Amino acid sequence: MGRFVITGTGTDIGKTVFAAGLTGLIGADYWKPVQTGISCDVHARFMQLSRNVPAPDVPYLPQPGSDAEFVARMTGARIHPEAVILPEPLSPHRAAELAGVTIDPDELVPPGADRLVIEGAGGVLVPVTRDLLSAELFARWDLPVILCATTGLGTISHTLTALESLRARGCRVHGVAFIGDDNPDNIATIAALGAIRVLGRLPRLAPLDADSLAAAMRAHFRAGDFQ
Ligand SMILES: Nc1ncnc2c1ncn2[C@@H]1O[C@H](COP(=O)(O)OP(=O)(O)O)[C@@H](O)[C@H]1O
Ligand SMILES: [Mg+2]
Structure with missing residues (x-):
């Protein structure tokens, strides 16, 4: 159906860059359920407004x-x-506690778009609340999960560990998207030992802009793999 959850082996892996690329490649909408590290009164007002208006026709400015x-x-x-948007640049569970906010997982419901890219916070076992890990939330949604991983030293263990964690919690893993310089042995080793499909590899882009990202996605990934 073209609805995917993007997670990673950790934070700063390149999830947002890949999610942007995938959003463009397949013409999807984008949703980040919980954003931390951003102070925002306007967002709180927008959410209140949308709750009071059944079909809000208000364009949302991130x-x-x-x-x-x-x-x-x-x-x-x-x-x-x-x-939810929370000011402290911490795991959602802790950023929420410090802001005096209760995250209700039942309110984290993916929008009903036919094509949708959802970006999780940090890595696969980041707590959303003290009672719910990110991978458990993804399993509840029952959407295919794409794992973003780097290509360099350390990635074999990080990626295999993340795959096991996702599978142990009942997630359907669609494949791995690598980010970084080519490293054929690391990529082949993860594919074999993890019994997982490699969707492609997004190189480090300089400059990183809308055109270079769209071109790199077209060159290194197949839109048909994301249906
Ligand atoms: N393919 C890429 N080319 C160039 N810079 C990248 C690429 N992927 C990630 N980055 C940079 O690395 C940093 C972390 O990427 P980001 O997508 O924000 O990671 P995450 O969402 O996993 O925390 C950002 O500064 C981003 O611009
Ligand atoms: Mg991100």
């Missing part, structure tokens, strides 16, 4: 510095508002 804003800038995709 907050400066947020992952959604990067995706919007790179692709012009439709951005669905985050369910």
Whole structure:
């Protein structure tokens, strides 16, 4: 159906850049359920407004510095508002506690778009709340999960560990998307030992802009792998 969850072996892996690229490649909408590290009163007001209006026709402008804003800038995709935005740059469970906010997992419901890219926070076992890990939330959604991983030293263990964790919690893993310089042995070793499909490898781009990202996605991934 073209609805995917993007997760990673950790934070700063390149999930947002890949998610932006995939959003553009398949013409999807984008949603980041929980954004941390951004202070935002406007978002709180927007969410209140949307709750009171059954079919809000209010265009959502992502907050400066947020992952959604990067995706919007790179692709012009439709951005669905985050369910929660928290100021501290921490794991969602802790950022919520410090903000005095309760994250209700039942309110983290993916929007109903036919094509949708959802970006999780950090890695696969990041707590959403003290009672719910990210991989458990993905399994509840029952959407295919794409694991982003780097290509360099350390990635074999990080990626195999993340795959095991996702599978142990009942996630359907669609494949691995690598980010970084080519490393054929690391990539082949992960594919074999993890029994997992390699979707492609996004090189480090300089400059990184809308055109270079769209061209690299077309060159290194197949839109047909994301149906
Ligand atoms: N393919 C790429 N080419 C160039 N820079 C990249 C690429 N992927 C990630 N980066 C940079 O690396 C940093 C972390 O990437 P990001 O996508 O924000 O990671 P994550 O979402 O996993 O935390 C950002 O500064 C981003 O611009
Ligand atoms: Mg990100």
